[in-house]
Amino acid sequence: MILGAVFRALGAHPAGWRMPGAHRDPLQDARVLRRTARAAEAAKFDYLFFGEWLATGPDLEFRDPDLLARIDPVSSIAYLAGVTKRIGLIATANTAFFDLFTLARQTASIDRLSSGRAGLNVVTGADPRAAGNHGRDGRAGTEPNYDQAGELVRALRLLWDSWEDDAFVRNQRTGRLIDPEKLHRTDAVGDYLRVTGPLTVPRPVQGHLPIVHAGTSAHSRELSRELADLALVALPTIEHAVAFRTDLRAQARALGRPQGSPLIVTPVLPVVAQTRADAQAIYDDLLRLVPLDDGSPLAQSADFPANRSIRALSAAVGVPLGTPELDDEVPLRVTRRFAEGGQRILESVIARTGRTVEGESAVTYRHLLATHAVPTAAIVGSGHEVADHLAEWFEAGAVDGFNIQSPFLQAQFDAFTSLVVPELQRRELFRTEYEGSTLREHLGLARPENLHVEEALDASRSA
Template sequence: MSHLILGAMVRTIGAYPSGWRYPGAHRDPRLDADALRRTAAIAEEARLDYLFFGDWLATGHDLEFVDPYLVARIDPLSAVTYLAGHTSRIGLIATADSNFADPYTLARATASADVLSGGRVGLNLVTAVDPRSAANHGRDFHTTNGSRYDRAVELEQVLRRLWDSFEDDAVVADVASGTYLDASRLHATDFHGEHLSVAGPLNVLRPVQGHLPIVHSGTSPRSRLFAAQSADLALVAVNDLAHAVSIREELRALAFESGRDDRTLKVIAPVLPIVGETRAHAQALAEDLAELVQVAEDWPEGPPAGFPAQRSLAQLASHVGVDLSGRSPDDLVGPDLVARFGEAGQVLVEIVAERTGRTPTGERPPSLRQLLVAASVNASMIVGTAAEIADEFEAWADAGAVDGFNVLSAVQPAQFEEFAFQVVPELQRRGVFPTEYEGTTLREHLGLERPDNVHVTGGDPNLAVARR
């Protein structure tokens, strides 16, 4: 039976720029091993489908303010392999960068993690955009978007051929005859593309899942085509419900055109719920988090190097269409000022009212900082009680906007616990999310079939080239 897919996007120090500053939040990455085990235990108790580890192959001052979790963190495949030994049911998805990954090494590490976890590992293939990642991998220039996707297509094909090196029954281990391996069931990879060339076979058994479920996250038309042709899960960035419906329809249509059963492509949206016992509690937390986000004017001598340019009153002024010079981020925004805002500014006022309950005509008007944070911090935030957040999830699923959600938590572990132990039970009570794990592998959690071996079905190694 198909149900809502729910995964947790793991960011140990929180998925909001100021989350680590909140009282009681995990903030020391030296203790990440404990934090990872605790997150995994909570997620598994709530019976989430998977933990999802994104990645970024560079670091720097700028990330401190944009996404502090990215500054110093555990490598995703290491985290997944570590957690394979500390969990028993939940899926574990690691991100790898298709630009720089060596196919043999990636196939080997992921197949190993899948065998070690009993078939619970997935692979998110991304085509990184940060030019610093090129310099970190001995490349002197970042290649074009098209070329990065060409390599991703080849990588996906070659990974499948490598994972399928051994047929499921290739190792005979027949003591009586002394036959260990049926050599006819071990296959060379023999892939020769424009970007990748791999002889094979792989020196790890076929993964428990056959092929690991492949996730792709991206936004461009080329990204959509790649997800539709090559991925099991498409992780998409969406602005609102209507946008999500159209993206899912487009992805499904592209999958169908490429000859796939389009129902096998699951579309997942990231979401950041702020959960409170009452709506007012949730709004107070959203407000506190916004107040803790620094903006350029907090440094009278100017912000530190790498501070995001869009987080300044000058940028807010151009967004709302009103000169804000001479004002302070903590100035309140009353009806007279709002009356002069353009359309984008009016939308911002509505977003802040929804998140914090503050309105320009109310007793406690919003501050300029709150408007600026809403405009410059990228987060699909839903603020409310467990029932209100469940309502929203259900509405999206019923509208055909998504097959599931990757849930981010602003404050770790408190907000993740609220989600796991308040929102998930509410979804279970409504029958949209199961109360028990029904299968043992990540594929089973996602409702995906185990694929045939491409060497047995005669998969074409040059399909990658034909797909462009």
């Protein structure tokens, strides 16, 4: 089973930073970054994963506080190359805004500095603010451009292969340092990108860094089946995930890719404690701490989300709710009238908090509204129960692994590594020690041949 740790300093849940003892100071992110990386490596995670967001604004305070101010992903993995020894390090780059040659140079350098532990998550598109930050027209050019992303990945691989592995002859007697026949121009020309090369960095330790891509759209699937080593997908059920994985791999195989490509990883947000009741209490607190439209000055902020009012909840559950107080209990007679969407929200609250309708610990409008306003892929339970969930998906052939998103740091990540990981190891579903030294080896991916060498061999065979 693949396990990746998604680093989100202020937590993957918007209210996580408000929990007792949670990290909440972006000025101290370096400290929690080091601690999380070392904890993930001690637990033998495959990799630490860094997402990206290229703009900020006060609206993110409510929607996703972690995105307000965060350290650059490429800088983060470069830093961690010297802080860790075995764990993989995956950074995200947006193909719309990165200079191709610079990205190839940075990533090849980090792979060298980390002894082969770097990976690259390729994303497309951005919001108008990100376009403005990069000197682009903020009203256009924000739609995902998968053709451009595909060109970039292909050109990256050619640049990474500029130097053959044995290009450096280092002959002291003759004075010959390199074999010039083993240094290659790239000369990649496409509709969106062009680059000559060669790259100014030796070939990465891994040959090519593992490429990651996220999404389930038709264009995203096309990019994943053709070029991705890891496909990050969020799917609602095991049945959906099995069908998606089977179909994507069959398409990739038809294109000549190796059996089992690409690997499929899905995000989860585990809330873990010694007992299910304790975990439910933590999730209950997270819901309680989500800012909602309660008439307070905070809720009157210009950037406060519109989906956090009773009116928004009424629309979501399909029933006029009137003007109850947020902490009023939800009557059974009201829940019986909920439409399908409302029933799903109610079931989620009951499963994740242990509350019941009109019980001793009753569901309130606050619970329903917070669940509607902040949808998550949360798994709430003891270490054994969370391990059961991961094992069920993995053993059903739905996924190859999981991206673990802790609702807040550091306590919840520590709970996962101390309660869930040992249970997966006991079931022989996860490693107890690293067997390889590179990210490719952790993921079971072969080291690719040099594309320039393969092209020359194909040309000689044709001749």
